[in-house]
Amino acid sequence: MMVNRCPDTSVLTPEEKRRIALERARELKSRIADYLTVRDAIPTGFAWAEKIGYYKARIIELLEASASDWEDWRWQMRNRISDAAFLAKLVDLPETLLEEINEVAKHYRWAISPYYAAVVAAAGPGSPVWRQAVPSLEELQDSGGSLDPMAEELTSPAPGITRRYPDRLIINVTNVCAMYCRHCQRRRNIGEVDRHQPRRVLEAALDYIRSNPEIRDVLVTGGDALLLPDHQLDWLLGELHRIPHVEIKRLGTRTPVTLPQRITEELCAVLTKYPPIYLNTQFNHPLEVTPEAAQACDRLVRAGVVLGNQAVLLRHVNNDPFVMRRLNQELLKIRVRPYYLFQAKEVRGTRHFITAVEEGLEIMEQLRGYTSGLAVPTYIINAPGGLGKTPVTPGYILDRKPGRIVLRTWENRVVAYPAEVAAEETTCPKDAGRAKQARKPPVL
Incomplete structure (x- = not known):
């Protein structure tokens, strides 16, 4: 294995250093030449x-x-x-x-x-x-998949609640959406009638949160959380805000993408009352980043809301490294941070959207290093059966030995890196895990 090592710059003249820097700059520019030739051909909502x-x-x-x-x-x-x-x-x-x-x-x-x-x-x-x-007729031709691949009905310890993690949970508040996306993971809940959760269900969910002090993070979703009326959102967020152990509130909504008109000054006046609020939306293609969407996001930012994007990797929509790069760059321009890139779930009627995992990994390879780290989301596969989000990354660690690791960079260069080995890492992995769990907090 050929390992690159950094040259000793102390023996180089200023002229030699500048020459090396210029050569490196030309090399870096050439690495995005292919993207630059097609970037403007990828349509965006602003361009159109x-x-x-x-x-x-x-x-x-x-x-x-x-x-x-x-x-x-x-x-x-x-x-x-x-x-x-x-x-x-x-x-x-x-x-x-x-x-x-x-x-x-x-x-x-x-x-x-x-x-x-x-x-x-x-x-x-x-x-x-x-x-x-x-x-699309493909929805009827999909023979596999499940109505509930995340087993949400088996992870609901109280009405309206989905809980898959130790310190956070979901409140499902409505089945209403501005648009019923063809790749929706909860299409089983849509039905033919728009319904918000009754107050008694939301109160039962709040009682569950109050009685479980380890819950510090609550996601309000649906359907679309922002399609609740302002007064109902005000009440629900206010109740969550008054629970001492709830540190943050999150909103799951696609309205900045499909209904930016919903982001009114009145709504923002509600949201600004209950910080911190994190809002995750779902832009999947640069065409969705329109001036109207940008205005909606600007209003949310001015209300103190932190914005993130949870794109879904979809066949014939965005399963292209350059499309995804353009999307994430457009999002940063409107102050939406790319957060997750989800592998599409095995939902009945939507399997024609699913791509190979290798495509997702290739997209991640073409983001890391080729654009700002701010534009690089985490690629996520939701483990079937409600076992939670699992990050999937290209292999950047090629070898691990006591005292060093061997890395592959974003340019496929192989480099050695010194690594200290902690004492507990030299023990059996099972023993190390037990030791980690048993570790006590420091006495102050």
């Missing part, structure tokens, strides 16, 4: 704002609405599109595709906010945003 605006005007006309209606999130919800014939008024659709959409609709609910429908129409049939929003 005018085209999306055309379809916005067309939808407003078809729905006999006004510009002020468009900015009203309640109007957007009342006018969600779930009619294939309406889509056909926006884009040319063959009769066979209309029939397929209607056939899938008999089995799986669909709905798209007018806002997101404008993005979908601008991109057209078969595009990455179309595939996320519009039913």
